Amino acid sequence: MSDYRNSKQRLRIIEILKSTEVHPTADWIYEKLKKDFPNLSLGTVYRNLNILVETGQVDRLEFGKTFDRFEAKIDKHYHFICESCGTVIDLDIDRQIDNKLEEAVKNNTKLKIKTHKVQFYGICEKCLKNK
Amino acid sequence: MSDYRNSKQRLRIIEILKSTEVHPTADWIYEKLKKDFPNLSLGTVYRNLNILVETGQVDRLEFGKTFDRFEAKIDKHYHFICESCGTVIDLDIDRQIDNKLEEAVKNNTKLKIKTHKVQFYGICEKCLKNK
DNA sequence: CTGGATGCAAAGGGTTTGCACGTTT
DNA sequence: AAACGTGCAAACCCTTTGCATCCAG
Numbered sequence: 001m002s003d004y005r006n007s008k009q010r011l012r013i014i015e016i017l018k019s020t021e022v023h024p025t026a027d028w029i030y031e032k033l034k035k036d037f038p039n040l041s042l043g044t045v046y047r048n049l050n051i052l053v054e055t056g057q058v059d060r061l062e063f064g065k066t067f068d069r070f071e072a073k074i075d076k077h078y079h080f081i082c083e084s085c086g087t088v089i090d091l092d093i094d095r096q097i098d099n100k101l102e103e104a105v106k107n108n109t110k111l112k113i114k115t116h117k118v119q120f121y122g123i124c125e126k127c128l129k130n131k
Numbered sequence: 132m133s134d135y136r137n138s139k140q141r142l143r144i145i146e147i148l149k150s151t152e153v154h155p156t157a158d159w160i161y162e163k164l165k166k167d168f169p170n171l172s173l174g175t176v177y178r179n180l181n182i183l184v185e186t187g188q189v190d191r192l193e194f195g196k197t198f199d200r201f202e203a204k205i206d207k208h209y210h211f212i213c214e215s216c217g218t219v220i221d222l223d224i225d226r227q228i229d230n231k232l233e234e235a236v237k238n239n240t241k242l243k244i245k246t247h248k249v250q251f252y253g254i255c256e257k258c259l260k261n262k
Numbered sequence: 263c264t265g266g267a268t269g270c271a272a273a274g275g276g277t278t279t280g281c282a283c284g285t286t287t
Numbered sequence: 288a289a290a291c292g293t294g295c296a297a298a299c300c301c302t303t304t305g306c307a308t309c310c311a312g
Contacts, residue, residue: 017203072148088154
């Protein structure tokens, strides 16, 4: 890993992220940052966000890879995603815990909650063997 | 909503999805289906997948919209996504239930589980008022 | 001074869409 | 026959990347 310097743009990006609750997109940050750096380029925002995620200062909210995946198993279940090979595996759920999970949040907020999804991340059996 | 017919391509897509556990990408399905329909186009696969998702025959595995979102709040928490306006809201977690959730899965599989994420979906307060 | 960072623009990669033709009902 | 579905290719959209220049250490 290379050494990262403290560019003004990067520092401002962290500031912006720490001062908002809107979970911005890269473009939102770009628009906001443009006021400070009129010549700012979107590429700079993306490069810095990637660095900030890499160094653990920022979290990226995403599911799996950039492309969608599909399944015909319609009943409720969780998913496990292997961080090594990308495989997605269905997981049975413990209904009792699952219900408690949703109840705990429902009773604690004014949001109208319809459903929830859970993903587990780690290494699958196959990849465990191959390392 | 329009009436959907039973095109051969669409029927095969459901068949394929029901017969596999790999949670395929659109492209994976395209490659597989090409054996039956040599002139198949990727657009057809995408169109049909969207129809199947719309009619509830297939689930799409994704998180939020197509673009990533970022946050500087690094500590563990859940997210709520408003299905109406796309807003993402941080949710506190009940550590006890959260731990039980991870334990339940860990004890029930040979996968090496490192972490998990939970998202809740529904309608936010603002959108509830505006309807 | 040296290597990382930036701006700009082009390229990438997954997904959507307009159009003319083919198929289902 | 009418309306939906398909193939093809172009268009889209978000993100990445090559390159010359700029700037932090």
